[in-house]
Amino acid sequence: MGQKTADPRAASAPAAPLTQRQEARRLGILAATTRLASRGGFDAVQMRAVAESSNVALGTLYRYFPSKIHLLVATMQDQLEQLHETLRKRPPTEADPAARVAGTLMRAFRAMQREPHLADAMVRALTFADRSVSAEVDAVSRLTTAIIVDAMGLPVPPGPEQLSVVRVIEHTWHSALITWLSGRASIAQVKIDIETVCGLIGRR
Amino acid sequence: MGQKTADPRAASAPAAPLTQRQEARRLGILAATTRLASRGGFDAVQMRAVAESSNVALGTLYRYFPSKIHLLVATMQDQLEQLHETLRKRPPTEADPAARVAGTLMRAFRAMQREPHLADAMVRALTFADRSVSAEVDAVSRLTTAIIVDAMGLPVPPGPEQLSVVRVIEHTWHSALITWLSGRASIAQVKIDIETVCGLIGRR
């Protein structure tokens, strides 16, 4: 009676396998979301509009993504995966680990500047998410961590102290992004903040 | 035409003076908000409920606070002012500036733990706020900065580098709070993150 079988994508791995059609639908929804978000930001991503724009019924949209927040967090995950891919192909070249991390984050930041509305939608969703989205937000967080750890060029299993530093960098990254998106900090200030926090790297 | 006279409290100082009745109303609204938030968090702060609970018509509530976000950010400002007051009376006693800041933030954190729902409502509002609330969010940010600067025991005008450090600490504080509130980080982890970022103090 209760469960209507598994959602088509509970967290990431151990969910229903998704047929081709379903995967295509999912991607279509994410594409529509990106499109709408790139225009009007968070507010423009209206569930009815997403459904229409991706040729899917509202109920179906909600079956794939149980809330607007889930949808936008999934979009962020999508974008981050692309970024991670790009970064793997052309990794940062700076000599100093701290500079590599700062450079990587600034690259990501520049990508956000190109699509500020999209960035707005994704970041607002990320920080507004409550416990019901924690699994998905966690996935995004792991991705971000991976990107930073890669940039640091750490030996595979980083120690707990290094992980703390990475977490603090991630905190600063998110929060600085928010202050920029809400117009309370300039691009230059975000840069300074990122560089400042990267000063934590390579110290004990 | 257009402006319906000044809102009863645009940002902070240069607004309409507010009569006693009005100030009382304002405080009543904030009290009702705190009450409701302390129970059910962000979702429980429903504008109709706030209006009813503070014996004010919905339209009046909106005249005082133009949105739910404004209302919650104002509540946070209120709480922070109280905290600042408390801290001024009993300042941190640690010898090291970094330890003083960490201790101060942990004290604030403990206050949040006592009212997690209230904290949830306020912090979610703070990070969800868009440009239309930037003045109010800025006021909160200035208050937070003041608290941290006080704890550092800095000479009155801190240099730009020190201000960057303070901003990074603030970023970490907000973001760590969010991860705790959404159940993705433990209290211990928040403590570690705060202590880690405080390692930036007293260097350079």
Add this chain to the structure above:
DNA sequence: CGCTAATGTGGAACACGTTCCAGTGATTCG
């Protein structure tokens, strides 16, 4: 091929933030 369960469709309905308005005080100024 037909049966059955799972999926998808279209749309109504509901909740809550927000806006608006007509009427009723309350306050101030002449």
Add this chain to the structure above:
DNA sequence: CGAATCACTGGAACGTGTTCCACATTAGCG
């Protein structure tokens, strides 16, 4: 005191996220 202005009330109305439901389509499976 009278009049004008402003604030407050009560409530209707609207938009958007979310839920629900009756029906249609699809996909596997004997």
